Amino acid sequence: MALIVKKFGGSSVGTTEKILNVAKRIIAEKQPGDQIVMVVSAMGDTTDELIELAKQINPNPYQYTREMDMLLTTGEQVSISLLTMAFRTLGQKAISLTGQMVGMKTNSVHTKGKILDIKPARVKKELDKGNIVVVAGFQGVDEHGDPVTLGRGGSDTSAVALAGALKADSCEIYTDVDGIYSADPRLIPDARKMQEITYDEMLEMARLGAGVMQPRSVEMGKYFNIPIHVRSTFTNTPGTMIREAYTMEEKDFLIRGVAHDKNVAKIAVLGVPNNPGIAKEIFSALADKNIAVDMIVQSIRNIEKNVTDMVFTTTLDDLPETKKTVDAVAEKLHAVAVLIEEDVAKVSIVGAGMLGNPGIAARMFGALADANVNIDAISTSEISISCLIKGSELSEAANAIHKEFFPDK
């Protein structure tokens, strides 16, 4: 007997036929005594259609964030009622519950809410009555009783947080890929599916560009220590288990995966006086504009003239605002020039195993050198190493690194 939270995304419940199929599958897989909580997103394009309606009222409807939440939370309410009817049509007791009913308390930051607390008494009561409990993902309620959506990746976060609050045995995230891979299979055909990965590694992978899981839900899993099983909606094969520590032979892997990110731009502020406070000048101006900066490299340009170059990266989305801000600061600092490069990419390796293994970085750099890929900048964290390279060389670079750490069996 286990208590399992299962999350199905919008494409898995995109039509009434798919909803019936999800219900059939869950009933077929249910073991006697299992308690099942389903967390579901809005059906397929529902959210986009609702946003479209709002845009007919005002081209910029997100200025009314509370009303957007009032509008968008209906999407999940429709899918939970239909999925519950599907269960009952198939003879399975079930009940639908909104975010409010499952006690999902959030702050009042509409459209980007954060979960403050979960009081899932109603969920437990309904499970004890023998129901499959079908919960609206992506939504909670604030102290005023107003609906609040959780923003990007919100349904995953709902599911993992609810699993945590219920002390569930696991949380299963059903998605259109069948697990977490050692790299993006679209870029690296040799990428292999992992059986397990730790929360920290998954977080680092997500931070460095791997797209399957939003970091928020992984953090939530880590916080509650709930194993997260990422698996396919379309097959029954096991996916990847995200958990605190490995239970199997996979701990022998030094690194867990190769991540990459093309949404990167490089900004170089050349020839600024090498005085204390220069970095603060540049980066506090960017922070004021809410621009996130990633890799930062400061190098000495000319010791005698005491000038330095400051190089950093940001996302392509933030580039126009970054350029405006940096140009202003550079003028003030009497910098020689500001150079922008958009054809750059970041390739990273992630793995708790690199702690205390100083040879890892050298192997990564060696693989890049052998592939004739030049490294533009390097940054490291406890469990990752990232290299900034030319965007056009990304595929070559990533494949070379992956081959180094995941040689053919």
Place this chain on the structure above:
Amino acid sequence: MALIVKKFGGSSVGTTEKILNVAKRIIAEKQPGDQIVMVVSAMGDTTDELIELAKQINPNPYQYTREMDMLLTTGEQVSISLLTMAFRTLGQKAISLTGQMVGMKTNSVHTKGKILDIKPARVKKELDKGNIVVVAGFQGVDEHGDPVTLGRGGSDTSAVALAGALKADSCEIYTDVDGIYSADPRLIPDARKMQEITYDEMLEMARLGAGVMQPRSVEMGKYFNIPIHVRSTFTNTPGTMIREAYTMEEKDFLIRGVAHDKNVAKIAVLGVPNNPGIAKEIFSALADKNIAVDMIVQSIRNIEKNVTDMVFTTTLDDLPETKKTVDAVAEKLHAVAVLIEEDVAKVSIVGAGMLGNPGIAARMFGALADANVNIDAISTSEISISCLIKGSELSEAANAIHKEFFPDK
């Protein structure tokens, strides 16, 4: 300065364009200091579309009444968020509130809920902040926190009940007709719009077949003594005020209107023994099947044989079940025959003025006689008289009666 509750039905908010038009109108008509509560239904065909989705899951989705309520309450939630955005787009402060947020407490009879109590503290707070408060009609919440819809005419009922709980100055029901008429203008071209009508008269009109207002909301108005202004969505002309007593010259009218009902079937149980308990036998069998019986006439067929005829009416919808039930009872009672007639109609006059005016009934019967219409059965209440006639003679009969009591000016 007045506190006014205004209710707009689904066709008034059927498109985003119509929603913007409603917002413009309300802002244009708003007097400084007015406090406005809007109660709205789901947009146009939304409810039908949601029911269609549910039918794709199960052809008979209404067996899952709680889930239907979970599904259908989203319709109003969409329209209140869009209407609120429309107000704000036009520069008017506004906020949307669900049935739960306005404190609309109901029993747990899903899809046919009854309002138990309203605690509209949130509405008052939002009004005091200068908001137009946009409320989801047709819905409340039960003691478990589950959404409950109020059934047919539910949005009107929400609006009037909320007006009562807020001690509003009036409740305006915007509809596709411009008021209450002395008869159905489609049947009686001479029908005239009434300036005023009492709750009791309106209730009697509705009970006898006049379709504009559901009796529930009128009862609610009477209970709270809230004047209900029935008026057109499309024009600014005043409609009809439903209230406790007349304030104007209209009190001189003896009768208020002519109602009619074609959804009637006549059942005659002929030749049953005229013993005590016969009526109980027939009508308790029908009550067990939840069949409502309207006009009942018992007449002596043959004194010597001590047998009687029992004639009554029911709705056409209930006729198949009625026939089955009555046939069984008739056999048990050794009745001579059961006759069914479907080509019947009921025409009624309504008016508090007929109290203490014994000539009214005679004038009605006289008008029918002059029109050569035969009366099949008669029933009376304190403020109404109804005649059962041939369905094919309804138009003639109704026009003749209307002309008698509303002569050309």
